[in-house]
Amino acid sequence: MGTVQSVDRALMILDILARDGEAGVTEIAGHLGVHKSTVSRLIDSLEERDLVEQHDPRGKYRLGIGVLRLAGATTARLDVVQEARSVAKSLAAATGETVNIAVLSEGAALYVDQVATAGAVQSHNWVGQRIPLHATSNGKVLLAGLSDAEARKVLGRRLASYTARTVTDVGAVVKQLAEVREQGYVVVVDELEHGLTAVAAPIRNAHGDVVASFSVSGPTFRFAEREVAAATTAVVEHALEVSRRLGWRGAA
Structure with a gap:
C-alpha cells in the first residue's frame, strides 16, 4: 500500500x-x-530519472527533460496512427480484408489501429491489445527492426505455442528475421490461431527506423497463392506510403 501511495504522490x-x-x-x-x-x-527519485529538475538555487523545481522523452514516445505513436489512417482504409478497400497497425511495446506487438471492410471476416478487435511477437506477422516485422541480439533479448528463452505451426525455437525465429529484412515483408499462416493468415511490412520514420508494422489479415481459406501475392504487393506499397509521410526517403 505504501508503494502505491508513493507512486500516487509522485x-x-x-x-x-x-x-x-x-x-x-x-x-x-x-x-x-x-x-x-x-x-x-x-x-530525489523523480530527479534521478530526469522527470524533474531544479530550476534555480532557491530550490524551485520544474518538469525535466525526461517528461519530454516519454511524451515524445507517445507523440510518435500518435503520428503513425494519424498518418496511416487514410492509407489503412485504402489498403482495406484494396484487399477486402482487415488492416492492423502495431508498434513494439513491452516485449509484445501493441495494436494501435484497425480498419476492416464490410466483407472482412473480423473475429476480433485487436486495438489496445498486446500480441506475441514470434507468432504474428506484425510481431516478426517489429522484431526484424531490431538487431539479432536485441531480438533475442526481447524474445527471452521460452516461446509459447499457440498452434502446431507456431515457431517456438528462438534461433529459428531469429533466422526468419534475416529473411524479413531482406524481402521487406513476412507472411504468417496459422501461427497465432488456426485459420488466420496475415501479411505485414514495416513502417519507417525519417531515419529509417522501423516504428510500426502494417498488416493485412484474414481467413486462411481466402489466402491462396495468388491472393497472398496480391496482398503482399499491396501491404508493401501502402506501408511505404506511410513511411514516406513520416519522412522516409529510402527504398522499399
Whole structure:
C-alpha cells in the first residue's frame, strides 16, 4: 500500500509542476499535506530519472527533460496512427480484408489501429491489445527492426505455442528475421490461431527506423497463392506510403 501511495504522490508532484510551472519542496508539501522530508525523497527519485529538475538555487523545481522523452514516445505513436489512417482504409478497400497497425511495446506487438471492410471476416478487435511477437506477422516485422541480439533479448528463452505451426525455437525465429529484412515483408499462416493468415511490412520514420508494422489479415481459406501475392504487393506499397509521410526517403 505504501508503494502505491508513493507512486500516487509522485504523480501528483508532476501534476503540480505541470500546473504551476515551478514549485519548491515546502509548496509541494503544502499541496499534498505531507512532511517536507517525504516530498524531498520523492523529488530525489523523480530527479534521478530526469522527470524533474531544479530550476534555480532557491530550490524551485520544474518538469525535466525526461517528461519530454516519454511524451515524445507517445507523440510518435500518435503520428503513425494519424498518418496511416487514410492509407489503412485504402489498403482495406484494396484487399477486402482487415488492416492492423502495431508498434513494439513491452516485449509484445501493441495494436494501435484497425480498419476492416464490410466483407472482412473480423473475429476480433485487436486495438489496445498486446500480441506475441514470434507468432504474428506484425510481431516478426517489429522484431526484424531490431538487431539479432536485441531480438533475442526481447524474445527471452521460452516461446509459447499457440498452434502446431507456431515457431517456438528462438534461433529459428531469429533466422526468419534475416529473411524479413531482406524481402521487406513476412507472411504468417496459422501461427497465432488456426485459420488466420496475415501479411505485414514495416513502417519507417525519417531515419529509417522501423516504428510500426502494417498488416493485412484474414481467413486462411481466402489466402491462396495468388491472393497472398496480391496482398503482399499491396501491404508493401501502402506501408511505404506511410513511411514516406513520416519522412522516409529510402527504398522499399
